[in-house]
Amino acid sequence: MPFFQPTIPELPETLNLANQVAVVTGATAGIGQELSLQLLRLGISHLIIGARNLQKGFQARLRLLSDSCVQEKNPRCQITVLELDLARFDSVKAFASEVIKASPRLDMLVLCAGINLAHFEETEDGNELCMQVNVLSNSLLSFIFLPILRSTTQQYYVPSASSQRATMTWVGSMGQALHSPSLGLAIDAETAILPYFSSPRYYSAIRRYPDTKLFVSLIVRELAQRLSPLKKEDGTGEESPVIVNCVCPGTVRTGADNNLPFWLRIPMNANRALRGRSVQEGARAVMWALRGRLHGEDNNPSGHYIANNTVQHLPPFADTVEGQSFGKRLFDEVLSLGRQVDDRIALSWRGLVTSDQDGSEN
DSSP states (O other): OOSSSSOOOOOOTTTTTOEEEEEEEESHHHHHHHHHHHHHHHSSSSEEEEEHHHHHHHHHHHHTTTTTHHHOOOOTTTEEEEEEOOOOHHHHHHHHHHHHHSSSSOEEEEOOOOOOOOOOOTTTTTTTTHIIIIHHHHHHHHHHHHHHHHHHHHHHHOSSOOOOOOOOEEEEEEEGOOOOOTTHHSSTTTTTHHHHOOGGOOOOOOTTTHHHHOOOOOEEEEEEEEBEEEEOOTTSSOOOEEEEEEOOSBSSSSSSTTSHHHHHHHHHHHHHHHHHHHBBHHHHHHHHHHHEEEEEEEESSSSEEEEETTOOOOOGGSHHHHHHHHHHHHHHHHHHHHHHHHHHHHHHHHTOOOOOOTOOOO
C-alpha cells in the first residue's frame, strides 16, 4: 500500500440530485456531516439525518442550512432530524418507522455511523457494542429499508447517464485486512457466529473493529447476490433493483480514533495527520460510490468493496471456500436475528431475494 493516497476526482458537473431523498446516519460530524453537505449542494430535495444525540442533530441541521452554497442552489431543501442510537434495537426500529412515515421514496441509504473501541462493552440487547453498532443495527436498517429502495428504483429509475438505481452504501474500512486470522477454522460450521462475537471470552481489542468491517463487506456481497433482479426495459438482460456496495473513504483527518486508548490513539492520529485525506475528499469518495460512475460503468456495480475510487478485492480469506461459507452463515444469522427483532423484515423479504437459505421464507 503506497504511503500517499491517490486523489479522489471531482464529481461530474452534470450530477443533479433534485427530487431525490437520502438517509444518512452518523451525520453530526466528520464524513457523515460533510457528505450531507455535498448531497445538499448537489440539489437533494429531502435529507433525513439519524443522530444519537438530537441536540447535535439539530445543530448539524442549522450548519447545513446556513451554508451559502446550499442557500443559493437548494433553498427549498428539507432536512429531517430523527433520533437513532445504533446500540439499541428499539431505537433502530423507531427510526426506521419515522423514516417510512416521512417519505415514500428513498434513493440513497448511507450507513456512515460506526464506532471503534478497544474494550469489551455489552449492549442492553446482549451483543458486544462494536458488533451491534457496526454490523447488526446497520443490517437491520438495510433489511427494513430494502422494499422502499426497490420500489424507488421501479418508480423513478430511467436508464440514462443522469439516472441511477436506488443505492445502499455502507462505509467500510481497509482495516478489514487486519481481521482475526483463521476465522473459518476458529468458528467451525457447528459454532454460531453471533454468540461467539457476543462473548467477552473471544473478544480482541485489536481485531474487533477490523472483524466488523470484514463482516460488513461479506454482508454487502451476500445481499447483492441474493436480490431478485429486475428486467431491463430494453429487454437486453437483468440488473439489480438496488445497488448495494461498501466503500472505504481512506485515511481521513477526522476524530474517528478518539475513543481508543492513548497508546493506539497517538499512532493512529499521527497517521491521519501525515497521510490523511481532507474530510471533503473522504466524503467525495463515498459520493462516488453513491452516485458516480466507476471504471466507466454505465451504472455502479453492485456487491463490491470500493476504495480509492476502484473496485477492490476483499481480504484473501473472503474468497476461500471457508470464507464464502462463513459469509453465507453470517448473513443467515444476521437475517434471522433481524426477523426476530422486527416483523417487517420477514414480510418484506418475500419476493425480494432469489434464495433464502435459512428456509424461513420462500
